[in-house]
Amino acid sequence: MTNEDKLIEQIIDRYDGEVGMLIPMMQDIQAECGYLPADHLRRLGKRLKVPLSRLYAVATFYASFRLAPKGAHEVTLCVGTVCFLKGAGRISEAIIREFRVEPGGTTRDRLFTFQAVNCVGACAVAPVMLVDGKYYHGVTPQSAIEVLYGLSADKIAAEKEGSA
């Protein structure tokens, strides 16, 4: 049995093979792999006797599923109502312009995946951006870009350390 097979088996067992728990299973695959690899979905579908078309329907319906690998970091910008009122639109534009990345996309160097989501529930301190789960509140276009440039600096520093 390959590692992939083992992973799928484990995940299916976790939910007693219940087809109703398809979404949690797919969430677990994504948590392991960072995205939903086509092979994994094919295998999951076969085991559960669910057609691949339905897995694809689920994967494309829900915004949190990804069919392509993500970047080294995960950048989530809240564009909920309050963040929007307080300037999240301009922050988003600045990130798109500066890093040439569209919401939902990953930068060319795979440094980060940029996601714009509707409300992370921290409206009182809007606008909010999350980098790998860490909250940045009261963000401005400049501060957001500084944080993201900090990521690339971190990466370079880490690489230097690795080679030294």
Place this chain on the structure above:
Amino acid sequence: MIELGNAKLRSAADLEHMQEELRARHTPSAKCVRVCTGPGCAAKGSPRLYELFCEAVERTGADVEIEAKSVGCHGLCECGPIVLIQPGNIFYQKVEEPDVAEIFRETILGNRVVEKLLYVNPATGQKAVTPEEITFYKVQKRIALAGNGLIEPTNIGDYIAEGGYIALAKVLSSMTPEEVISEVEAAGLRGRGGGGFPTARKWRSCRDADGSPKYVICNGDEGDPGAFMDRAIMEGNPHAVIEGMIIGAYAIGSEQGYIYVRNEYPLSVERLKLAIEQARELGLLGENILGSSFSFDIRINRGGGAFVCGESTALMASLEGRPGEPRAKYIHTVESGLHGRPTNLNNVETWANVPAIVNHGGEWFSSIGTEKSKGTKVFCLVGKVRNTGLVEVPMGITLRQIVEEIGGGIAAGKRFKAVQTGGPSGGCIPAEHLDARVDFDELTKLGSMMGSGGMIVMDEDTCMVKVAKYFTNFLQKESCGKCTPCREGLAQMFYILDRITDGEGQVGDVERLEGLAELLEGTALCALGKTAANPVISTIRYFRDEYDAHIKDKRCPAKECRGLFRYEIDPEACKACGICLKNCPVDAITGDKKVPHVINQEKCTLCGMCWEKCPFTAVLKV
């Protein structure tokens, strides 16, 4: 942390005994530091403060009894991180890491108040020591949020010591399911998720429906942007939700419950999971709860990031592992819901109200509020008010009290324009209706709705057409695409709004929007589609002049829509610092040292860079 025995509780008496024991462990002289780690404070770094307090407690040794607790959202997020000290209920705001040592030395060990961390009333300049002295808290009445900020959400012992699960014990030992439903009926509780459907009537229909098993669901898919009440309850007091669900399940006759939590709330999932495990260990969930013949268990499902899944039938489709598309409700979900079985779904806040109703009685609950809307409602007061945060108020309070007294009015001396309630499908209520009373029916009359409780305040700088466009775009993207009026209608509405805010609006556009809105309301399948036009309709109703200014005069009165206003430099205010000139990407600004700068309107692309960068606010929008 209070240590608990591993023994399962086998009766109501066991639970009461445990509660007494937990309370007895507390000496009155014991000190307690409560650090708010709710969403707002956590974003400002409060988890680190909690760690520092814990370290300080450890270093102090055993001669002083001190406890540090990490608690859920306290409400006044604007002033976070918030730390409360017992005894004395001293309220410290905007606490930073270096303050920890001082609080510890002065207040905890020395019983002295650290003046600089107290809340200052902006109107009077007076300092407040306890939350009770702060207007923000004074006007509130807390039922669903009663335990928030008080108990440690990761510790079931804390919840039990404060009277938790006593309602469940009372129900199982002395009430029939019908009596429970009657109590909730007497309370007049209506669904807090937005619909406002009488909870008891829903429970009874589900109880009476044929078919088994029956399911109960807690809807924690809080998708409305600008709302985090359910998150605050799930993370700040998860056991209240679980206790409410167990009581509801008993009344309905269900053995399996689900909590459906939004994907964006990983901490809610974590807290609920832990709470469920703790409840199971004590025998409060699982087989034969508290030694009775009643068994019930709860499973948590995470959402996939689709707004429409907050709709009950879409949520159930998602729980079945399908895309979250709503279905028509000719057959109610209480008769045929999840897996075709009778299913009762309530919102987080509704469930959290249930234990209090059982404990204090339906009559007590119904004494609060208005004739048809009983009890309290939690709101997220956000946007352009001074005191942003989480508030719980009795139904019937006026919008003005919420915005001006609790919220402290509009920030930065601006003028109030509107308050948006009810989430993306709600409406905008203007200044002339600020004295309206907040209840389900009153808000609907004003063209908005209660919704789940987002309350977003907008000031004069907010363009109402742009707000309508924002919500329409949001709903257009979140439309599941199943039925045509919603899928195509919203896209057309967005297209029209987009051209209005671009300055290309045509005479007749407003009427076209109204026509599409009517179509949506009359023909869409689910609540998302039926109410999707509310933001557009309510802004047309109250702010028609702004639409006209965009369409006829090609002017944005709030100066938000790019191209519909200009930037100019005020020569009086300009200090000729040269910052705007350096930052202008198209070299449209001219000027010299000591010569006020000027924008060349021909060259200007209206990017707003100069306006953002000017340190003297000399760049004006005209």
